[in-house]
Amino acid sequence: MAEPAHRSPYERANEMVEVLRQGQDTFLTTRADAVFNWARKYSMFLYPFVTACCGMEFMSAAGPRFSPRQADLLMVVGTITHRQAPILKKVYDQMAEPKWVIAFGACTCSGGPYNNYATVQGIDTIIPVDVYIPGCPPRPEAVLDGLIKLQARVQAEKVPATGRHQETAELPLRIVEKPVA
Helix, strand or coil: CCCCCCCCHHHHHHHHHHHHHHCCCCHHHHHHHHHHHHHHHCCCCEEEEECCCHHHHHHCCCCCCCCCCCCCEEEEECCCECCCHHHHHHHHHHCCCCCEEEEECHHHHHCCCCCCCCECCCHHHCCCCCEEECCCCCCHHHHHHHHHHHHHHHHHCCCCCCCCCCCCCCCCCCCCCCCCC
């Protein structure tokens, strides 16, 4: 079947959207990835999950009111207990794609000094983490370095049709138990 000689701009735009949706690697999609990633890199809206002493350091940078449905960056700050883990997972699931996660502080990254049954030994056992910012509490320059590294990662990403992360409902939730001595 022959293609019509004059297609409307609407039809051409729909074809281009379909090419982008299918993820075909063409010059146009490569350029579109670069434009989308540049925009995402400079327009992150964060959602803080603050629970402990690192929160005081973080609050100095916080400004607007927060909603997980509008955020694309989840900054988890402070100690996370096993009781809080389902709440953190729910907040992560409420965020729209694309979304990124930063673990802020030693407690969030690895459980910090709290090696006990109540403390999650790293939030990567609950949700996927993109950048770890260690420290107790992290220095401001470490936080800025982590944000710059996340921006570089976002800039280099391709735009997948199915989203970046698995839904956390599909991820196994590890239960950490210590042997009784």
